[in-house]
Amino acid sequence: MLTRAENRLQNLWDDARAEGMSEPEKLLYRSNLLGSDKRITNYGGGNTSAKVMEVDPLTGEQVEVLWVKGSGGDVGSIKMDGFATLYMDKLRALKSKYRGVENEDEMVGYLPHCTFNLNSRAASIDTPLHAYVPKKHVDHMHPDAIIAIAASKNSRELTAEVFGDDIGWLPWKKPGYELGLWLEKYALENPEAKGVVLESHGLFTWHDDAKACYELTLEIIQKAMDWFADKTTGVAAFGGAMHESLAPDARRAVAARLMPVIRGFVSGNQHMVGHFEDNAAVLEFVNARDMRELAALGTSCPDHFLRTKIRPLVIDFDPAQNNIDVVLDGLADQIAAYREDYKAYYDRCKHADSPALRDPNAVVYLVPGVGMITFAKDKATARISGEFYVNAINVMRGASSVSDYVGLPEQEAFDIEYWLLEEAKLQRMPKPKSMAGRVALVTGGAGGIGMATAERYLSEGACVMLADINPETLAQAQETLTQSFGRDVVRSVEMNVTDETAVQAAYADLAVAYGGLDILVSNAGIASSAPIEETSLALWQKNIDILSTGYFLVSREAFKVMRVQDMGGSVVFVASKNGLAASPNAAAYCTAKASEIHLARCLALEGAEAGIRVNVVNPDAVLRGSKIWEGEWLEQRASTYGTDKGGLEEMYRQRSMLKRSVLPEDIAEAAYFLASDRSAKSTGNIINVDAGNKEAFTR
Incomplete structure (x- = not known):
């Protein structure tokens, strides 16, 4: 928050740690420290550099080399290989090529010719901005407090008021070679200046010492934060409140209703993933009297704009009336109007060589009384887009409190969004994985088959929510998968599939976490073994409750979400060979599994017209990692077949036609096939993954 100076920036430089570091290592250290605080710069935003004397690998002579953050990196998480390295003499020689x-x-095309030591890291468009500043160390950051000054109507005057002669000011200029020359000219003409505020952009600071440069950057940003704290005390942000926030649970309930509907509208070209945010900064803005007017102006800093589009879409929700049904009825028209407005913006601003119109849907959705929803091609991008718009909110708060906030001019915004260099970067992006943008719910997610299936989906780019009744094993499963795939793409929910309320609540959590659902893997299960005369009504009912009723409940709620999205979907039941082949002393289990298989057939009929495919995987004897093979079931089956625990897996292997063990990963592969586009024309099918059992042949 710009107005809370009590949360001061911390000087984290450790002299003991920095002692003995090379200049490039100090650059890395400084970069990571700066990027660790989002008040200093946003994710992926800003860059750092150092001019270092190095030994030329060809001549053996000392040469000056620019180390600068490479294209697409993030200063907070960058490693040594994230920096581009370029000969300074060649960068200076580029001036003769400038037309x-x-x-x-x-000029970007010349940068590879300046590469030092065959470094494969591509230099960014900002390289000249660092190269030509006549100081050894340069920081370029995007602090909210500085951009609030830079995005004010009288930003030049405010810069002078806050910083005096220490920090200069330059008018808006798109990042590129010309801006690099501007920075050089300013620094040479103002040798006592410590940096520059770039209008509508950010902050440059410089020094000849790495630690001093870091401390200067912190000092300048803190000075701006303190100035805003003094200037805005008692000032009602954004014109004051117009709406009151709903209670936290009510906010999430509205988001859970909205997000699958929005997701369906915006996923025409590719599956999109959602993110919901209702922190204090967001709620203050969406509830404010001036919110609509400010939101329409768009963002200022290019980094903000590229992540959040020209402007957000404000959902016509009234928290006092809680008119969610009316909003949902009118949402199609709102989204269509936004698309038309975006297309008109494209038509007004396009050039003869502009790239084709991109996705015209909004990225950011503001909901009064509720919060902010963002949609993007993956969860991380959706979350980061939300973070960038919070940065924009902070900027608008500061600028509108001390002056008039000014967004990026429309043509300038377009020229950045549809910049041919930016388009080339997009074209170089790797091809999406097969399940990119897909969202899956896996019940029985903490067991062997559930975990293996989740891992298979995650490896193909999906987001997965694990559902399980056991909180301890569920937490362990989530942590294991998170370590491999990251926190953005893995969620968990404690859920009893026989509890209707719990199932519905889990789907609401899923909608808020990711925006909707594409894949349900109904895998929760138990197993029991007893002669029919020893099968109690309670045991019979438990099998039916979990393996039949539970599958009905989770698939019914999946159908509701998938129909709202109108994007199709895939339901995969993990049944059993025993659903087709009778087995002694397991009447309750076999009957419930048979019910499950027939339920899938019925759902395949109902879902086909909506593009919802329903298929079944039939495993047999998956002992390794399976929770149902722990305890009594293992003992009972071993007793039924007259063997001990150690011999049961071998008995099953020898019983199969292929004489092979069936593993959780084998079931996961079938579940992947049935959920992926590779089986797009299959529904109502059963895949037996049992190493061969003629009694379970489907025909």
Whole structure:
């Protein structure tokens, strides 16, 4: 928050740690420290550099080398291999190649010719901004407090008021070669200056010592934060409150209703993933009297704009009336109007060589009384887009409290969004994985089959929510998968599949976490063994409750979400060979599994017209990692077949036609096939993964 100076920036530089570091290592250290605090710069935003004397690998002579954050990196998490390295003499020689601002984009093509030591890290468009500043160390950051000054109507005057002669000011200029020359000219003409505020952009600071540069950057940002704290005390942000926030549970309930519907509208070209945020900064903004007016102005900093689009879509929700049904009825028209407005913006601003119109849907959705929803091609991008818009909110709060907030001019915004260099970067992006943007719910997610299936989906780019009745094993499963795939793409929910309320609550959590559902893997299970005369009504009912009723409940709720999204979907039942082949002393289990298989057939009929496919995987004797093979079931089956625990897996292997053990990963592979586009024309099918059992042949 700009107005809370009590949360001061911390100087984290440790002289003992930095002692003995090389200059490039100090650059890395400084970069990571700066990027660790989002008040200093946003994710992926800003860059750092150092000019270092190195030994030329060809001549053996000392040469000056620019180390600068490479294209697409993040200063908070960058490693040594994230920096581009370029000969300074060659960068200076580029000036003779410069043909003027109308041709400045061609200068990017010369940067690889300046590469030092065959470094494969691509240099970014910001390289000249660092190269030509006549100081050894340069920081370029995007602090909310500085951008609030930079995005004010009288930003030049405010810069002078806050910083005096220490920090200069330059008018808006798109990042590129020309801006690099501007920075050089300013620094040479103002040798006592410590940096520059770039209008509508950010902050440059410089020094000849790595530690001093870091401390200077902190000092300048803190000075701006303190100035705002003094200036805005008692000032009602954004014109004051117009709405009151709903209670936290009510906010999530509204988001859970909205997000699958929005997701369906915005996923026409590719599956999109959602993110919900209702922190204090967001709620203050969405509830404010001036919110709509400010939101329409768009963001200022190019980094904010590229992540959040020209402007957000404000959902017509009234928290006082809680008119969610009316909003849902009118949402199609709201989204269509936004698309038309975006297309009109494209048509007004496009050039003869502009890339084709991109996805015209909004990224950011503001909901009064509720919060902010963002949608993007994956969860991390959706979350980061939300973080960037919070940065934009902070900027608008500061600027509108001390002046008038000014968004990026429309043509300038377009020229960045549809910049040919940016388009080339997009074209170089790797091809999406097969399940990119897909969202899956896996019941029985903490067991062997559930974990293996989740891992298979995650490896193909899906987001997965694990559902299980056991909180301890569920937490362990989530942590294991998180360590491999990251926190963004793994969630968990404690859920009893026989509890209707719990199932419905889990789907609401899923909607808020990711925006909806594409894949249900109904895998929760138990197993029991007893002669029919010893099968109690309670044991019979327990099998029916979990293996039949439970599958009905989770698939019914899946159908509701999938129909709302209108994007199709895939339901995979993990049944059993015993659903087709009778087995002694397991009447309750076999009957419930048979019910499960027939339920899948019925659902395949109902879901086909909506593009919802329903298929079954039939495993047999998956002992390793399976929770149902722990305890009494293992003992009972071993007793039924006259063997001990150690011999049961071998008995099953020898009983199979292929004489092979069936593993959780084998079931996961079948579950992947049935959920993926590879089986897009299959529904109502059964895949036996049992190493061969003629009694379970489907025909």
